[in-house]
Structure formats: C-alpha cells, structure tokens
Amino acid sequence: MTPVAAGYKPQVAVHKFASCDGCQLAFLNLGEDLLLLSSLVEFVHFAEAGPVNPEAPVDIAFVEGSISTAKDVERIQLVRARSRFLVTIGACATAGGLQALRNLADGQAWIADIYAIPAYVESLMSSTAVAQHVKVDLELWGCPVSSRQLVAAVRALLFGVAPVEERDKVCMECKRSQIVCVMVAHGLPCMGPVTRTGCGALCPSFGRDCYACYGPAENPNTQALTRRLEGLGIAPAAIGRRFLSINNGAAPFTEAGLRLMHDHD
C-alpha cells in the first residue's frame, strides 16, 4: 500500500446486499463529518446517499450485507473485480448475519412458511459471508459497525498503512473502562469473554450482558464460557441460542451453538 498522492481523491463505493442498512448509516450518521469525509474521498457509488454507479472501478469498496441470492453471487464477483481494496462492514457481510440461521435449518421450509407461493421467491437456501465468495482485504465486525471503525479504516488507507484490527475480548475493554463485571457482580450470562471488542463495551456499561454482536474475539474459549454459563444455571439450549444469534455464521459460534443444541436434544 502507498499513501494517497496529493491532489488525488480516492474513489469509494458502498455496496448493499442482504442487510438492514444499519452499517451504511455509520456513514450517514457522521453529521457534518460526512461533508469533511466527502472532501477527502469521492463516493462514486452509494445508492442510499445518491450516487449510483455500481460498475465504476474504485479504490475502496465497502460491502454491507450477506450473499443470499444467485444474482448476488455474481454481483459480488463484479464488485471484487472492480475494487482495489474490499472491506466488509458488519455482521451480515462478515459472518452471514442473523439471516444465516437458515443455513442451520430447512431454508425451503422457512420460505414456504412465510410465502403463499414460494416459487416466486428466488432466494438461495443459504446466507453467507462475503469472504466465502471472494477475497476480502479487511473485515469490520459489529452489528452495526460504528462510524469510528469506518473513519479509522478510511484514514489508515489514505495514509497507506494497514488498518489496525481490534481482536481483543470485550472483557479487556471493560477493564480499561473500569466497568464492573456484570457476570461476576450480577451473575449475568455475559458473552464478553468470547466477543470481539470495538463497540466500547456498551452493554456492560448499561449494566447488562453482552450479546456478542461484534462476533468472535481472537482465541475464543467457547467451552469454558459454556461451563461458566451452565454454572449460572442457564439451560444448555438457551446458551446455544446465545451463540446462534447475530453472528451465528462465525465458525467458533456455529460450532459452540450446534454442540449445545445437539448434546442436549
């Protein structure tokens, strides 16, 4: 990577796949900083904000949403081919999203249950992370990602340095922020010990348990946490559901969740 040459405005695209739009909001919620950001980079494709040019070659492509249709399988290849640096934003693009739960169920039956005429619905039976289809250069975890994460990534790329990836556990962030441990002090089933930091330990700061919306941290010890949660009196299936939630498609959580569901069937 090289720093951006003076006078050159890097071209940026924001693409949407299956998602709630909440991660794109991390741009649109920047307030006046959005105007500053748009003086540093050129948004050439960002349909929700205005510019529509999905095929333009770009320096950075931000991708929100999971891949869940045949068309989207093709579209993500085109995005990759036209982007120098591809960044996934959020749980959907990075781990398949909540909607990846259909991968663990009978997706066809799910569709038939909601739609009177399922034949009209051309959807894959799976919802998968972008990295299962194309090479991803940077993953920004979180449901949703924060403006801070996005701006830090853009800034690093403008400087020509690799963005710093946050992999610590939420526990580390609680300690740094001097937040009283909600598991130790209140016996709450906190997912912080296996969850990646980056949110600012928001849930513990509100006196509640983390629900793992930032996905797995580095070396997550899901078995030890499972034993601890069982010790708090949480039923195995309920622990399983905690793993099989927003980041159910992230491998350590899929494995831990399925193990709990199957062991206690």
Add this chain to the structure above:
Amino acid sequence: MTEQRNITIRVPVLARVEGEGALELETRGQDITTLRLRIFEPPRLFEKILEERDYSEVPEIVARICGICPVAYQMSAVHAFERLFGVDPGSWVRDMRRVLYCGEWVQSHALHIHLLAAPDLLGYDNAIAMARDHAEVVRRGLQLQALGNDLIRLFGARSVHPVGVRVGGFYHAPSRSDVAELYVRLLAAVPDAEALVRWAAALDLPAGEQRFVSVSLRHPAEYPMNAGRLTSSAGLDVAVEEFELHFAEQQVEHSTALYCLLKGRPYLVGPLARINLNLERLPAAVRVVLDESGILWPSRNPFHAIVARAAEIYYAVLEASRILKDYSVPAAPYTAVEPKAGVAIASTEAPRGMLWHRYDVNEDGRVVRARIVPPTSQNQARIEADLRHSLEAFGLDHSDDELRRRCEMVIRSYDPCISCATHFLDLRIERY
C-alpha cells in the same frame, strides 16, 4: 399530443431510498400499460428467525430488521409482550419510551428530508452537492439528525440497534447530568425545528390532490406513538388486536412485498397520515406553523409528506424537552415480568408509519409464531396508485428523463424503507 410512443423506463437502483428497489414503467401513447415498483431486497425470513426464541431475546432480533428504525421494532415488540403478560411498567418507563421514540423520529425524518428528499426538490443529485449551495440548510438538518441520534444514545448507548430496551422497561436510566446536557440542546434546537417546517412548506412542491385513505393510531390525549386505537380517515376505529380482521396481506405475482390492503384497498401510513388524523393532538406551537404554511390540513397532496415530516420533527423536539424538563432517576428502570402463554399483539408508530407485531407465545415465554407488518409493505399499493395518478397528471409526453425524475420523486416522498419489509418477493430481477 397524438404521437404514439412506447416507453420503457427502468430505474435499476433507486438512489436515496433505504434498501433496494426498482421501478418499471411501460406506456403506450397516453396509457400506462405496466407500472411496477419492484423490490429486490432478498428475504431474510425474520418471522422464522424469531421462532423458538425467548421473549427477552426478541427486542435485539427485531431491531435488526431495520437499521433506520430499530427503536420502532423494539417498541412494538415490548408493548406486545407487556400487554400479554399483564405488566404495566409505570409512568417513568412510559415517558422515557416516548422520548426515545422522539429521538428516532427526529433522526429518521431529518435523514430523509436532508439527505434523501431535498436534493430532488432543489435539483441536486445528492446532499453533498446540495451542501455547496445550501450549506446552512444541510448543516441544520445534520445537526437535528445528530440530536435525534443522541437522544437514542441516551437510552440505548448507540443509535443503530440500541441496547437499552427490555421487556418491562429499560436496562439503564440515564444520569441527571446526561439528561440535562441533552435538554439544553433540545431547547436550542426548537427555533431550528420551527424554521425547518417553514422551509419545508416553502418548497416548490408539485400540486395535485388525490383520493386516499389515511391510517394511523389515535390516542385519547396524545399525538400517537406507543399506544392508541387503529383509525382511518374512512371511519375505521378498532383495537390493534383487531388488525387482522380488517387488513390483509396479499401476494402479488409481479414482484415486491406482500401488499397490505385495508378492506381490499390501498391506504397511506406515515407522517402525513398521522398529521391528517391527529391534528388536534398537536400542541399549539406546531398547529400555528402548520396553519401558516399555506397548506390546508388535512392534506390530500402526498407531496406534503415532507412538510408533515418536518412538523413531526418540531413536535418531537418539543415533546422530548417537555418530558425531560423535570427528569428524575427512578428506583428501578424496569418492572420484572412473568411470561405467560397467549397471543401478544401491539402496534406503534414507526417514523414511516404504523408497525404491527403479533407473537404467539408458549407458557415458557418462547415465540411459537411471529407476524410483522411493516409500514413500507402497507404503503406499497398506495405508492403504485400514486405513481399512476401522478404520471397521468404530469403528462406522459414528457421526456424519459423527466418521467423518471418524477417517478423517483413520488416514490421517495413516501420514504420507503425497503429493508424494513420483512418479507419481499420476486428476486427475478435483471440488472440492466
């Protein structure tokens, strides 16, 4: 205009609409032969995701349906469970939920007005381009949007998928000093919000009245947010539990969402419908500005939705400051709940309109079946009806570009939130 012309206008991606949709229009001479608002949001099957989940997990899950109005989804869900479980969380929770909802209305409406709709009306491609000539307008809008987001953050720690709401109340009560800080900002925003309504009313909006039915909640004393009966401008007045007796979702082959119809007909939900049905519930300050707007309310011109949205921002800023004026920290920010089996139903007013939830719950408090009817699927049929009417009024002899711009303007004026539609059809979309 006897010239015969066959036009096919395809707008593969609608800019400045939340989520992805497209419009297909075919005309033959002066007749519209095909008009389809296609939605290509892949289904995420939330109603199935919710099955077997504990009631306490539902507020986090349904928030993920929409990043722009997560509070609305949380509010409809918690009210549904509390009604079934027979819990009254008390006046503090009730008031603070109203403030939280005010925050969402302000941020969502300000986002729509300034970043999505205004560029259309003032002739720019996007808000960044518009900011070069209308810096003050854009700055005022972004500041209001930030204020709304910060109100949500006060109770939810973050503005997208906030983490503060639980069945029975809140996880956390904000401190008096945090509230005091926001209260000062709310007071300072009052003149801006009032000026915004006047600015919106002075926009050069297309004229033209249409016949349509407005639907919103109505409360005996308040402008509707979290409570009230389901009412319409055609005389409907029923409890929210009776929704399914009057409204039906219908699968349409050509594409898009399940259309929700009221007794088989299209209807309007959202800010314009709310204002039309609840004018006398607005405080005098908002009424005065609306009366001076030069618009006769209730309005039958769908383009007046942007004025209604601005008026609701003004209302929400006043309402939040009224409630937070005498803020005190409660002994506990929630009431403990005991689950019971039954059917949990509630409806609240999302920024884009009435949002109806139903959960069939077993004795353990687990969801057996869920049904969610979001505002955008309720407005689908109305948007198509409006497009037909507006294009005929506009005249099909305009150039393709002019027709396309007009169609986009009509669709955008409904602020459709396509991600919101939990169940969308037809992914047989060609990308042209």
